[in-house]
Amino acid sequence: MANGKFKLLESFRKTFEGRVYKHRDPTVGNKIGRYFFEDMLDHSVSARYTHHVASRLGVVSIHGKVQTPRDIRRNDSVFGIPPAGAVLREASGFRVIEGPVAEPRIGCEVKIVAKSQQKQIDRVINDLEGFARRMKRLNRRCINLAVVGVNHESDYVGHEGARSFRHALKAQESAKVEQKLRERLIDVYDELLLLSFRATNQPPYPFHWLNPIEVDVAYGAALTRVGAQYQSRFR
Numbered sequence: 001m002a003n004g005k006f007k008l009l010e011s012f013r014k015t016f017e018g019r020v021y022k023h024r025d026p027t028v029g030n031k032i033g034r035y036f037f038e039d040m041l042d043h044s045v046s047a048r049y050t051h052h053v054a055s056r057l058g059v060v061s062i063h064g065k066v067q068t069p070r071d072i073r074r075n076d077s078v079f080g081i082p083p084a085g086a087v088l089r090e091a092s093g094f095r096v097i098e099g100p101v102a103e104p105r106i107g108c109e110v111k112i113v114a115k116s117q118q119k120q121i122d123r124v125i126n127d128l129e130g131f132a133r134r135m136k137r138l139n140r141r142c143i144n145l146a147v148v149g150v151n152h153e154s155d156y157v158g159h160e161g162a163r164s165f166r167h168a169l170k171a172q173e174s175a176k177v178e179q180k181l182r183e184r185l186i187d188v189y190d191e192l193l194l195l196s197f198r199a200t201n202q203p204p205y206p207f208h209w210l211n212p213i214e215v216d217v218a219y220g221a222a223l224t225r226v227g228a229q230y231q232s233r234f235r
Contacts, residue, residue: 045227
């Protein structure tokens with residue numbers, strides 16, 4: 001995190017800093033996205049959201065599961081109304097309680113584009129477009145947030161299971177990937193947050209934001225806007 005204010009940014013940093021980042025780990029996005037709802041509470045961006053959390057009228061499903069008869073794939077983190085009589089639980093280190101969600105109100109999907117960027121970008125975009133459609137189909141008022149980290153490090157090693165692969169970026173590859181993400185997703189999501197960073201995924205596993213101040217401001221602005229949207233869309 002740039003200066004310690006935001007838990008989601010800290011979680012994102014700790015995904016790479018001082019440790020191996022394992023590709024294809026389905027829990028990474030859940031862990032990072034979970035903190036968006038903590039940041040909303042910590043920074044008081046919506047009085048109505050704070051009330052819903054305190055009164056247990058709003059919970060987070062960290063596995064992105066929404067209780068619906070429709071067969072939909074799991075997402076990262078979803079905040080919404082719990083089913084009547086549902087068993088809820090407090091999680092250590094978190095203020096927003098966890099439980100099943102009957103109606104989604106905020107969806108947070110996290111993607112990390114670290115290697116083979118041009119090859120995987122269409123898949124990433126398709127996944128993100130699908131998430132936004134699913135949430136809007138379940139609740140047209142649902143606020144959708146996409147958090148996409150794009151690595152700008154030219155000397156990167158990817159780790160999948162016991163295998164490791166060295167990846168070298170092409171000229172302007174990361175910048176082109178970010179441009180494509182904006183073009184395809186800016187009108188699909190209520191908030192599209194691109195996090196530009198550098199991580200080698202090699203000892204001693206350094207991590208740096210390309211522009212720490214810009215990251216803080218952009219994330220803080222997204223929090224504020226989502227809070228305002230929650231305040232106006234839900235009672």
